[in-house]
Amino acid sequence: MSFVYDKLLGGKSGAIGLLVLSVIILIVFPMLLDGFRLNLVGKYLTYAFAAISLVLLWGYGGTLSLGQGIFFGLGGYGMAMFLKLEASSPENTAIQSTPGIPDFMDWNQITALPWFWEPFSSFGFTLLAILVLPALFAYFIGVAMFKRRVGGVYFAIITQVIAVILTVLIVGQQGYTGGINGITDLRTLNGWDITSDSAKYLFYYINCGLLIGVILLSRFILTSKFGRLLLAIRDKEDRVRFSGYDVANFKIFIFCFAAFVSALGGAMFTLQVGFMSPSFVGIVPSIEMVIFAAVGGRMSLIGVVYGTLLINFGKTTFSESFPELWLFLMGGTFIAVVMFFPNGLAGLWSQYSPDIIKKIRSTFGMANPELPLSSPGLKETNS
Amino acid sequence: MPSMTNTDFSLSIEDLTVSFDGFKAVDNLNLYIDKNELHVVIGPNGAGKTTVLDLICGKTKSTSGSIKFLNQELTTLSEHEIVRRGVGRKFQTPSIYENLSVFENLEVSYPEGRGVFGSLFFKRSEKVISKINEIAKLIMLDGEMETEAALLSHGQKQWLEIGMLLIQDPQLLMLDEPVAGMSVKEREQTAELLNSISKGRSVLVIEHDMEFVERIAHKVTVLHQGKILAAGKMDEVQKDPKVIEVYLGH
Known part of the structure; x- marks a missing residue:
């Protein structure tokens, strides 16, 4: 029990925070929102995976990646390739000059399915690829960078460049990737209509379940010695190295884990939104993910989920009425966070919530219990 | 080239040289430290004291020469491997x-x-x-x-x-200016601490505070321009005219 409580939930404040979040996304949203809006929230929550990956990598590890869109995209494209192949059965594509291959290939005079598309006709392989390939790609980038002690701004720029390269590659290789339009017109998963309302509800709940699972797993990492080493590396990398640790291995691991988490989000994005395109891979989405994490609080696994939701609600609301103003507003929010509340929403909460709770308690005539001290060494900056 | 000879010393540095773009920060250095010995390296700014520690712990790679610790060559190992062989190093700023x-x-x-x-x-x-x-x-x-x-x-x-x-x-403890910024009382406590922890291991200290060095040092090495100027007991070194000229006299 204490393992679950301390290591997965992160003690009392972590457990309450996760409970509140679970109630909001699993009960409140489905009750209040219609199918269309709920699907939209589901889409936002897929970005929260990337934001959580940045808590580990950037907030704790001190390594800023401006390329989480790469892994979000790889996960999303993996799922889209499987769904596209299923949608491109010879019967569905009988009017093409080469039936049985995705429509965009046919338009680009490709007459046979490319070799790297072949395995994606298997659902098992696709799932495995989504779980493994983005992390493997991150492993190669990580070994190349961290073993050579490339870090900080240089690492951020290189991840951004990789995001650009990947986008250019996807857009340029239209016949193999669907180009700028992406992979669209996805209909069924093993014969089951993914555009139906019931499918959308189910995906929403699966998405929420995975998100909570990722938060628990991340909490386990952060409350272990590994988590304290991440903070130590962020603070004094040389001291960690000269305490007998191979620092690069720790950075590589957390980068791979962050890639894995982002890819999960990408795959859930494709399932819920019904397409994948390069506009979710490149610089802009990658930087938006950093903004979600910064606004929510880069030290808080739960805070970044709220940050992601808030910014995306804002984006949807404002870009419906003032599309040209939104980018300025989002940029302004980011600057405000950096300058005035560097720990984001979570930081504001941990700063002001004790007073607010006290006030509420005294208003209703309740006694203020002494706050229990956190167990030695397990405290976190905030939940 | 790393030497093949083994010694009874805990740490033996032989013919160690490192040059940065032709500037020899450490020049043909030989230094031996015993177990249970607290050895202090002193010298004016830029003498190469910190560089010696950097070389031992692997932060800087040597140009030539050998560093042997318990008869294992350290110059070819990476930082964390050196630590795992039993070498600990404290940096100048905490x-x-x-x-x-x-x-x-x-x-x-x-x-x-x-x-x-x-x-x-x-x-x-x-x-x-x-x-x-x-x-x-x-x-x-x-x-x-x-x-x-x-x-x-x-x-x-x-x-x-x-x-x-x-x-x-660690079997070798290296401390770079451990009492910098300390109060008089803290210095005294640190001197006691160092005396008690030097038992059973070797300790290599870099220090500027002569009064403190007198209190703790078993042996002293004076570095000047990457070379050893004098070595021995503190009172002998203090009387050495060369040392007085470049360092203590100021």
Whole structure:
């Protein structure tokens, strides 16, 4: 029990925070929102995976990646390739000059399915690829960078460049990737209509379940010695190295884990939104993910989920009425966070919530219990 | 080229040279340290003192020469491997993890769970906790276990870093200016600390404070422009006219 409580939930404040979040996304949203809006929230929550990956990598590890869109995209494209192949059965594509291959290939005079598309006709392989390939790609980038002690701004720029390269590659290789339009017109998963309302509800709940699972797993990492080493590396990398640790291995691991988490989000994005395109891979989405994490609080696994939701609600609301103003507003929010509340929403909460709770308690005539001290060494900056 | 000869010394540095773009920061250095010996390196600014420590712990790679510790060549090993062979090094400015508590600082330095997966499944056992308590007492921080390291005084930070090394039980402990910025009382306490921890291991200290050096040093080496100017007992070295000229006389 204490393992679950301390290591997965992160003690009392972590457990309450996760409970509140679970109630909001699993009960409140489905009750209040219609199918269309709920699907939209589901889409936002897929970005929260990337934001959580940045808590580990950037907030704790001190390594800023401006390329989480790469892994979000790889996960999303993996799922889209499987769904596209299923949608491109010879019967569905009988009017093409080469039936049985995705429509965009046919338009680009490709007459046979490319070799790297072949395995994606298997659902098992696709799932495995989504779980493994983005992390493997991150492993190669990580070994190349961290073993050579490339870090900080240089690492951020290189991840951004990789995001650009990947986008250019996807857009340029239209016949193999669907180009700028992406992979669209996805209909069924093993014969089951993914555009139906019931499918959308189910995906929403699966998405929420995975998100909570990722938060628990991340909490386990952060409350272990590994988590304290991440903070130590962020603070004094040389001291960690000269305490007998191979620092690069720790950075590589957390980068791979962050890639894995982002890819999960990408795959859930494709399932819920019904397409994948390069506009979710490149610089802009990658930087938006950093903004979600910064606004929510880069030290808080739960805070970044709220940050992601808030910014995306804002984006949807404002870009419906003032599309040209939104980018300025989002940029302004980011600057405000950096300058005035560097720990984001979570930081504001941990700063002001004790007073607010006290006030509420005294208003209703309740006694203020002494706050229990956190167990030695397990405290976190905030939940 | 690394030499093939083995010695009875704990640390033996032979013909060690490092040059940065032709400038020889350490030039053909020979230095031997025994077990149970507290050896102090002194010398004017730019003499190459810190560079010697950098070379031993692998932060800087030597151009030529050999560094042997318990008859194992260190020059070919990476930093964390050198630490795992039993070499601990304290940096000039206190290098501790400001965001972690004193307890956590010591725990992170505990020499188990040093791999990625080892650290994920590292357990805070009774053995770990009692070792941390023992070291905290030694460095006079047992009352500050839950204090965030950033809030410690400068002297306490220096002690904490020494404690972070001691918890690994190194056979060679290297300290770069351990009493810089300390009060008189803290200096005295540190001198006692160093005298007690030098038993059973070798300690190499770089220090500027001559009064402090007199109190702790078993042997002294004076470096000047990357070369050894004089070596021996403190009182002998102090009388050496060459030393007086370049260093002590100022």
